[in-house]
Amino acid sequence: MIFQHKLIESLNRGKENIAIEYKDSKVSYAELLTDANRITKQLIDDDIPHGTSIGIILDDRADLIKAIIGIANARCVFVPIDRSWPLNRLEAIKENLRLDHVIISGNVPEAFVSLSNVYLVEDLIGRFSPEEATPLIYPDFEEEDSLYIYFTSGSTGIPKAIVGKNASLTQFLTWEAAEFNIDSSCKVSQLISPYFDAFLRDIFLPLSTGGVLCVPPDNEDFFTAEKMIHWLEQSEVSLIHCVPSVFRLIKDYKALTADRLKQLKYILLSGEKIIPEELKNWYETFKDRIQLCNFYGTTETTLIRAFYRIKPADVSKNRIPIGKPIADTNLLVTNKDFKPCNVLISGELYIISDFLTKGYINAPELTTEKFILINSGPFEGKKAFRTGDKARMLTDGNYELLGREDRQVKLRGIRIELDEIENVLTQSGLVKNAVVIKWTRPDESTDENTGSLNQESIIAFVIANETSEKDSNLESGIRNYLNDNLPAYMVPADILLMTAFSLLGNGKIDYKKLSETYESSHKSVIVAPENEIECDLLAIWSEILGSSEISTEDNFHKIGGNSLSIMKLIAKIYARFKVRFPLSDLFKMLTIRSQAAYIMSAIRNDLFEIKKAPEKEAYYLSAAQERLYFLYELNKQSTAYNLPVVFEITDNADADRIKQTFKTLVSRHKVLMSQFIANEDGIQQRINPEFAFSLEKISSTQIKEGIDSFIKPFDLNKGPIFRAAHLTAENRNFIVFDIHHIVCDGLSQVNIFSDFLDMYVGNSLKPLSLDYTDYSEWEKSFSASAEYSLQKSYWMNMFSGTVPQLELPLSESLEDNTDESGDQINFEIESSVVKGLYAGNGDAGINSFSALYSVFFLFMNQLTGQDDLVIGTMSSGRLQQGLEPLVGMFARTLPVRYQVDAKQSFHELLKSVSKVLVEVQAHQMYDLADILIEVNKNKAVSDTKLFDVMFVYQNFDKGRLELKDTGFAYYEFENKTTKYPLSLVVSESNDVFKCRMEYASRYFSVTDIENLIAHFKKLAIAISENPDRELIDLVGDAEQSPEYIANDISFNI
Incomplete structure (x- = not known):
């Protein structure tokens, strides 16, 4: 009998009997048939061709079964699909099946939004009256009709689609029902995922025999022994299909006794190896009251093709056999020449039957390779499936699996x-x-x-x-x-x-x-903490690194630490122990054990602890703010220190909601309400509670023109120093916000928009423990401490003697710096090049940052002909706990002086530069302005700066600017101002390092910068290929006068 006829006959015969028990409700056979017929009728009315693949994406198990039956009865092919599969996998499935129809409930996955027919199951089931849906004139079904498609793992990375047919599924169900005497009294559990073909055993064995399908609750914690056994008993399940892993949950339950599971008759196991020894306790409890069976088969061969009734005596065997073939099936073990193996001789297992599947869709070569036509012997003319399993036939006629011939596992x-x-x-x-x-x-x-x-x-x-x-x-x-x-x-x-x-x-x-x-x-030994300090350090490490499998002797860097996380470690150690770790010392103590020893011997000092400052009319400026205010006074019309950010509105955004979100944002970060006033203590910042935020509206014909018109000089004395606007240009909508550098740095920009996104979508934010004014007040007191004076000595030693001024080969003097117009050119360097710069060098502090900084020093050495160089860089400045989520000007500008020795190798240069960088960051709390004051003492003419070239390495967590599902997209635009004649900005992104050369337009042309970039990359590649070469071999004679940039510098590479 054809599958559909057999099923429809059973559904009609069941009438008001229960077909499915699910979610405390019961679905009768009549209801199941009626709802399935409604789906069938719609598909027939829509002239869906026979054999069309129709996807099913339904979480409700009863609706899923109705859809399967409805599609099958329309003579179409049902394809269960899991909505949680990755987008790439869903796209591959859609393309392979040429899928154009899907039955769904809830949201449509992105891969399927473009399909011709997306049916909502609720609409299908509610569309026709029972009278319209029953009786129904069904199509003329055939035994060879395709019925379903399931997927198995594919070696190419694309899932293999296997298509089953009517005759094969009918043959298996008929065999199983007869073999185990299944009738309308059976109650079958539904424990298998719908996205694997074994699901068909679960649902169609009871539904084709008039029994009841028992579907467990959807609770995530259902698969625990106690809950599962309680449900099996409550549902009076008589037959279970499951994998041995699930069976183990049942058999190993401590409270399982012989009077439990009274209705259960069969547990039919498949999919994994059964370990005989583990059945011992089961048989001691239940004897042979509940029959265990080992099922064997593959998706390609239609569910099960061999079975074995396990006996209590089998617990002493080495392996549980897969048994003998079911009806209309033969098993064949062959050697590599496809010759049958004798009894007990191992070989590859083939399954021979007329009731296999049709093979793989759109993979004829694979189908031919796996489904083999036998051309001689007793099975001549039959098809055999090559399982890839190693097996042998035992003397009693049963077959035993010995492992895999290929790379396929279960x-x-x-x-x-x-x-x-x-x-x-x-x-x-x-x-x-x-x-x-x-x-x-x-x-x-x-x-x-x-x-x-x-x-x-x-x-x-x-x-x-x-x-x-x-x-x-x-x-x-x-x-x-x-x-x-x-x-x-x-x-x-x-x-x-x-x-x-x-x-x-x-x-x-x-x-x-x-x-x-x-x-x-x-099994490597994890050395446990020995005291309270080590326990606390372990908790800190676990929080930062996101792992609990940490030994007290693990190296922080080797188990996931980086330059950003080590700064977090310093802050958290101080917050917990009130012990400050100098960065240079920490690089020497990268284990919990060594850090604990240092903490135990260190003097606790609350100097670095930042406490809430009392509310005042005005607050001290931080040193960075004082420097920026000084620059503001020099040129109040400058926009060089404006930090604009632009985001495109990609969805229907609520303008009022945007405005309210900005207001809430300003309330969270009070520094955004600052204005700068003069009083007896000098210039101070006042938080203006009367700050009235407004979202400006701008219309422009050009995007860039609209952005440029919004970026204007700030009045730091009056405020506000934070503005936002809704820009409409070129039929697109944008949010532009602009903020002065005096209350913002790079990480603050990330914090501002990350908080904005969270607030806009309704996420709650953790309250801030500090405000920027708490930090600026603390910094003022710290600058009067002995520690601050100790840091001073380091910088005075670095800048003793004559401080070099970089002699860039330019056509005019750098002294007149009032013109801030600039431009930038972006380029990339492959990660392989950067990693090659320090490959094999595991010294502390050596990383991508120090490697590129070293190349830049060498590059400037070649460009200027100078050995003694000062190049600026930046540090986050957020050393203490509680500063990371704040908005404010924490970033510190650090002058790095280094003398290049042409007789060194690059590796030697890298080690030296890395050491200097570690020391510089360890002394970063001493402000640049104070360094300048000390350097200029006893000078007739004071220097206003220590360097003209900057190297900036951005390594903050950009993942916090994830914009998915928010309706906003980051919009890149070029800010045509510059603070220095030349700056190189680097950030790591996937497989490349994204670089940006910023330059002052009055000193450099586009061609100049393009030549600079070309030679910088050329130098980096040459070093990467052989970092042990002497520098003189890389850069030529250091005494040679440099050529002018525009004439294309000649590197000896």
């Missing part, structure tokens, strides 16, 4: 192609080679109370490529890529970074050795 009943995971890994651009294995814990025990068990895991071993091997965040980057491109069940549980893979004598990967390597690393 994990918790789900078939996974390890090659697919490996291909996705190598496609990530982060690794050059990858090997993935299924690893089994050798000595895992089960929790007696919960019955939870995780014996098997997917483990990935990767060799990083040159561009990412030094990346401290490599593992998280790989994991993020896998999460975006693989279903959750295929993402490896652990990722191990390797330098090479062990090989066998024949040159193949030694998988056993890899497994042993992982087992060894997995």
Whole structure:
């Protein structure tokens, strides 16, 4: 009998009997048929061609089953799809199936919004009356009709689509019902995910025999032993299909006794290996009252093709057999020449049957390779499926599996192609080679109370490529890529970074050795804390690094720390212990144990603790603010210190809501209400509570013109120093906000818009513990401390003697700096080049920042012909706990002086520069203005600056500006002002370093800067290829006079 006829007959026969129990409700056979018919009728009315694939994206299990039956009865093909699959996977499925129809409830996944027919299941079920939907004239079904499509892991990275047919599913259901005497009294559990073909066993065995399908609640914690057993008993389930992992939850439950599960007759296991020894306790409890069976089959062969009734005596066997073939099926074990193996001789297992699936969609070569036509012997003319499993036939006629011939495994009943995971890994651009294995814990025990068990895991071993091997965040980057491109069940549980893979004598990967390597690393001893200080440090490290698997002897950098997180570590250590770690010292103490020893011996000092300042009429300025106010007084019409940001409105935004969000933002960051006043204590800042925020409206024909018109000089004395506008230009809408540098730095810009986004979408924000004025008041008191004086000596030593002035080869003097007009050119440097600059150099403080800074020093040495150089850089200045989320001017400008020695190698230069950078940051609290004052003492003519060239490395967390689903998109525009004649700004982004050369237009032409960039990149590449060459070989004779930039500098590379 054809599948649909068999099913419709059963549904009609059931009438008002219960078909499905789900969510405390019951669906009768009559209701199930009526609702399915409604779906069928709509598909027929819409002239959907027979054999059309129709996707199903439904979370409600009853609706899902109705849709499956409705599609099948329309002579179409049902395709269950999980809405949580990654977008890339959904796109691949849509393209492969040429999917154009879907039945759905709720939001439509992005991959399917463009389909011709998107049916809402609620509309389909409610569209026709029962009289209109029943009786229904069905199409003429055929045995060979395609019925369903399910997906298995594909070695190419694209899921393999397998299409089943009517005859094969009918044959299996008929066999299973007969073999286990299934009738209308049966109650079958539905424990298997709808997105795997075994789901069809669950639903159609009871529905084709008049029984009841029992669907468990949707609770995430259902799969715990106590809740599952309670539900099985309450539902009076008589038959379970499940994987051994789920069965273990039941059998290992501590409170399981012989009087439990009274209605249960069968547990039919499939998908994973059953361990005989673990059945011992089960049989001691239940004897043979509940029949256990081992099922074996593949999606390609239509559910199950072999089975074995497990007996109590089997607990003493080494393996549980897969048994003998079901009806209309044969098993064949062959050698590599496709010759049948004798009894007990292992070979590759083939399944022979007329009731296989149709094969893989749009993959004829793979179908031909796996579905083989036998051309001789007793099975001549039959089709056989090549399973890839290693097996043998036992003397009693049962078959036994011995492992996999290929790279396909099963994990918790789900078939996974390890090659697919490996291909996705190598496609990530982060690794050059990858090997993935299924690893089994050798000595895992089960929790007696919960019955939870995780014996098997997917483990990935990767060799990083040159561009990412030094990346401290490599593992998280790989994991993020896998999460975006693989279903959750295929993402490896652990990722191990390797330098090479062990090989066998024949040159193949030694998988056993890899497994042993992982087992060894997995069992590595984690040295526990020995005292309270170490416990507290462990908690701090865990919070910063996002991991609890930390040993007190682990190196902070080697387990994920970086330059940004080490600053957080300094702040959190001080907040907890009131002990200040100089950065240079911390680089020497990168373990919890060494840090704890330092803390125990250090003198606690609350000098660096910032406390809430009492409310006052006005507050002291920070040193950075004083410097910026001085520059403001020099040129009040300047916009060089305006920090504008633009975001495009990509969705229908609520103008009133935007305005209110900005008001709330200003209330959170009171420094935005500042104005600067003169009193007896000099220039101070006052928080103006009368600040009235307004969202200006601007219309312009050109976007740039509109932005430029909004950027105007601020009046720091009157305020406000924070403005925002709604700009309409070129039929697009933008939000522009502009803020003066005196109350804002780069990280503050991130904080402002991150907070704005959170507030706009309704997220709650953690209250701020400090305000910027608390910091500025603290800094004023700190500047009078002995510690501040101690920092002074470091800078005076650096700038003793004659301070060099950079002699850029320009056509006019740098002394007149009132013209702030500038421009910029963007370029990129490959990560592989930057990593090559410090490859193999693991000294403290050596990283991408110090490597590029060193190249820039060398570049300026070549450009100017000077050995003694001063190049400025920036530091966040946020050393204390509580400053990171604030808005304010914390950034510190640091002058770095270094003398290049042409006889050094680049590696030697890098070590020296890195050491200087660590020291400079350790002494960053001594302000640049005070350095200038001290340098200018006893000089007839004072210098107003120490450098004309800046190097800025931006490494703050840009992920906080994630704009998805907010209706805003960051809009890049070029600000045509500059603070220095020449600046190089660098930030790391994926596989490249994004660079921006900013320059003063009066000194440089576009051609000049293009030549500079070309030669900077050329120098970096040359060093990266051989960092041990002497500098003189890279840059030529240091005594040679430099050529003018516009004439194209000649580098000796």
